[in-house]
Amino acid sequence: MDKNDLTKELAKITETDDIFKQPDIAHIFIHKHKLIQSHLLPGLKVDVQEFKDHIKVYATVEKNVIIDKPVHMCFGMIPEEGVQRMVVHYEIEENASVSFLSHCAFPNAVNIQHIMDGTINVGKNAKYRYLEKHVHGLSGGIKVYPHTIIQLAEGAHYYSEFELIKGRAGLIDFNYEATCAANSVLEMITRVSGKEDDHIIIKEIGHLAGEGARGFLSSRVAAIGNTKAEVYNKLTASAAYARGHVDCTEIIKDNGIVSATPIVEVSHPKAHITHEAALGSVDSKQLQTLMARGLNEEEATDLIIKGLLS
């Protein structure tokens, strides 16, 4: 397949075909370690360096630039086997604002690894929003390692959602760690569902280091079949008026196993963090309400899980 064919295929899989007709939407498509398609807008700079065994992507949104429509990113591989290793850096400069819609597509994965080492700097009073949606194949032969270090400057706002929208999770080893300066806001959300023998590891870590920093870590996991899911949430607060909340819900079905390890650490007398977690099977009242409307247990459970992960 040439670059055009690969782009078309990835766009089709991720249902983003229409973006090519819209010049006000920036997009970047990367297949394995090659940039195959890009369209940029003023104020958005992207430097791509291709190597044999990895690719580097450095994206910068310049100071005071506001990009109205989400920038579409697509990272993927069409073949059944291989490794995609990415080194990614996002620099969102002071007062800039950007939203990324990132699709990671591995529709035919039988033995694929997707490794992303990322760093994100969100500048003073800048806003960064990142929605990462994964499309995997049905074999479960995929290993995904999104590891990212995030720095929020004073007054910065960071929001991310990670979700698997299609296919098997395979192995997902998600590891994001953010440090937040004064009056910055961190919101980190993951939603993943595993089937058969999938293995899900989620580590969400936030450090509220500046006065008035706020943080919210949320994870929603469904472990179906023989899936094993481990969630580690850690939120620390070491400055006055830092406020945070950690929220974890994990549902099991069949022989799924879930665990949650929350760590909340406060080292300033004027800081405050709360935590809640719910693990187990589907809530009985939710289930019985739907069954009293005529859904069987399987249908009711699936609907509840669908809602939780939506």
Next chain:
Amino acid sequence: MKNILEVKDLSLSLNGKEILKNINMEVWEGYVHAIVGPNGAGKSTFASAVMGLEGYRHFSGDIFFKGKDIGKLNIDERARMGITFGWQEPARYEGLLIKDFLKAAAVHKDDDFLIEQLEKVGLIPSDFLHRAVDKTLSGGERKKIELASILVMEPDLILLDEPDSGIDMETLTKIFKVIKEERKKKKTIILITHSLAVLKQADHAFMFCNGEILAKDTAKKIIPFYKNYCIPCVHKNIPDKEGVKLG
């Protein structure tokens, strides 16, 4: 009168305590019935047993719906026969859109039908269809959504547990209006209540006391007795069958 529900010699114990004692009941099709009584009388337990809810499946006696013994059927099997249940405190579902919640139960899956049912319960569809059935809804809104989820399945028998619980007058008036409309359509409704206002919506009532049926008659006859002798309960929930004198 045709019976839609018949209960014969129903007894049920929870944690070693007998909650329902030899209940016999015939519920006429197409009417609004009330099961009335003080807290702890066994009203909700009775409704839960009829619906087959978890924890209320082990009883002695028989429950017939449309002439069929439903005692061994699961909740969903009973629901598909035409029975449904509205909770005193409706469930919440994180992330589940009201549209999807309604559609899952609906006999007609088109949006127009869902919109029509939301309008019946007094909600503006465009404000609610794409909201989640979660904690952002008020108590009254949740009750209305629950009622809409009942209407979309067009059941034959509706059990409503404490329909006035935790809601304002406007919501209650709307619920009463829906009850009247369903009655016009010859649906059968059983209201579980200790409220006089709810009891007044019924054609017929069964008065429960300490797991027994103390009296059954028209709601008009039950109301004065219930009002004068059951609020508060002067017998401390010990039935005084001899003392029952209906108006």
